[in-house]
Amino acid sequence: MSEKWTERDIPDQKGRVAVVTGANTGLGFETARALAEHGATVVLAVRDVEKGKKAAARISGDLTVQALDLTSLESIRDAAAELHTRHASIDLLINNAGVMYPPKQTTRDGFELQFGTNHLGHFAFTGLLLDLLLPVPGSRVVTVSSLAHRLGGAAIHFDDLQWDRSYDRAAAYGQSKLANLLFAYELQRRLAPQGTTISVAAHPGLANTELLRNAPAAFRLIGPIVAPLISQDAAMGALPTVRAATDPAVLGGQYYGPDGRGERRGDPHLVASSPQAQNGTIQQRLWTVSEDLTGVKFPETQPELMEQIK
Template identity: 70%
Template sequence: MGTHWTADDIPDQQGRVAVVTGANTGLGFETAKVLAGRGATVVLAVRDVDKGERAAARMAGAVAVQQLDLTSLDSVRTAAAQLRRAHPQIDLLINNAGVMYTPRQSTVDGFERQFGTNHLGHFALTGLLLDLLLPVPGSRVVTVSSTGHRIRAAIHFDDLQWERSYSRAGAYGQSKLANLMFTYELQRRLAAHGPPTLAAAAHPGVSNTELVRNSPALVRAPMDRLAPLVTQSAAMGALPTLRAATDPSVLGGQYYGPGGRREVRGYPRLVTSSPESYDLAVQQRLWAVSEDLTGVTFGV
C-alpha cells in the first residue's frame, strides 16, 4: 500500500454482497461502482428505481436495484424483507443515503425529514438486516456522517423533531451526530456479542455532489461558484467510505475522512469526531429513543 490509500488498495471482493443506500448518484454511486468493479455483488438501495436502474447500467459487474424510501418505515421494512429473501447473507451494509439542509418537512411517520432519513431510517434498516451480517467473517456496517455533525453538536432530546423552532443546519448537524453515536453504540454492542461484524463510520469532506440541492439559493449560488476551489470529486469523497468498508486494518468504532487540511479533501485517513459524539450516556439514550420511535430492536 502506498502513502495514499486509493481504490487500488481495495482487496478482491468476489463472493461478497454489499448493500449501498442512496447509490444512484454522488458518493453512493461511486462507492457502489468501485465495489462492483472489485467483484462484489452490489445492491443499489434507492428511492427512485428508474434512476437506480440507469445508475446500475453505468456499472460493470453484478449489480441489482432495491427500492428503499428511508422516509417511510413501511418501505424500510418491505425493503429489508425483500433483501432477506434475495440474499441469505450480507457482507457490507453501507448507510450512505442522506438529505441536507431541507426545508422543515416531515417523513411519512412524522419525523423531521433530516433526522428521519439520515438517522432513523438507517437505524431501522440496520436492525432489520443485522442478523444477516452477524455470522459473516469480515462483515461491516459503515455509516456515512459529515463534518456537519459539529454544527450545534447536540442531540436535542427536548425537541428531536424541531417542532418548536427549525434550523436547516442545526437539524442536519443533529442527524449526522446521530449517525456517529449510532455507530459507536452499535460497535460496543457488536464487540460484546463477539466477532466477526464491526461498525465504522466515514465522512466525505466537502465533495461535489447533489447533496446541497436543498440549500437556500443564497447559500447554493456561492457554493456552486466556489466548488472547483474547495471541493473534491465524488470519487475522492467516496474513498473514506470505501476504506472503512474494505481495509483489513480497520477496527470497529473507527471514523475515516479526508486527510487534508480541516478534513475538507484528500486521501482517507483515520480521524476523530467531536467530543460530544463520544458521550456514552447520550449514545445509549439516543439508541433507546430510536428503538422506541422506529419499533426496531437489535439482536445485539
C-alpha cells in the same frame, strides 16, 4: 499498499454482498461503483427504482436494484424482507443516503425529515438486516456522517427531536449527522462481544454532490465558482467510506475522512470525532429513543440469536 490509500488498494471483493443506500447518485454511486468493479455483488438500495436502474447500467459488475424509501418505516421493512429472500447473508451495509438542509418537512411516520431519513431510517434498516451480517466473519456496517456533526448547533435535542417548536435546517442536519456517529459507536459497543461484525463511520469532507441542492440560494449561486477550490469530487469523497468498508486494517469504532486541512478534502485517513459524539451516555440514550420511535429491536440484544451464532 501505497502511502496514499486509493481505489487501487481495495482488496478483491469477489464473493461479497454489499448493500449501499442512496446509490443512484453522488457518494453512494461512487461507493457502489468502486465495490462492484472490485468484484462485489452490489445492491443499490434507492428510493427511485428507475434512477437506480440507470445508475446500475453505468457500472460494470454484478448489480441489482432494491426499492428503499428511508422516509417510510413500511418501505424499510418491505426492503429488508425482500433482501432476506434474495440473500442468505450480507457482508457490507453502507448507510450512505441522506438529505441536507430541506425546508421543514416530515417523513411518512411524522419524524423531522433529516433526523428521520439520515438517522432513524438507517437505524431501522440496519436493525432489520443485522441478522444477515452477524454470522459473516469480517462483515461491516459503515455509516456516513459529516463534518457538520461538529457545528456549533449540532446536538441531540432530546426535548424536541422533531423540531416542533422551531426549525433550523442547518442545526437539524447537524443533529442528524451527530446521530449517525453516536449510532455507529454504540452499535460497535454492542457488536464487540460477538466479534464477527464491526461498525465503522466515515465522512466525505466537502464533496461536490447533489446533496447541496437545498443549500441557501447564495451558496448555490457561488457554488460552481467556489466548489472546486474548497471541495472534492464525489469519487474522492466516497473514498473514506470505501476504505472503511474494505481496508483489512480497519477496526470497529474507527472514523475515516479526508486527510487535508480541516478534513475538507484529501486522501482517506483515520480521523477523530467530537467529544460529544464519543459520549457513551448520549449514545445509549439515543439508542433507546431510536428503538422506541422505530419499533426496531436489534438482534444482537437477543440471547437466543447470539447462541445460534456462537
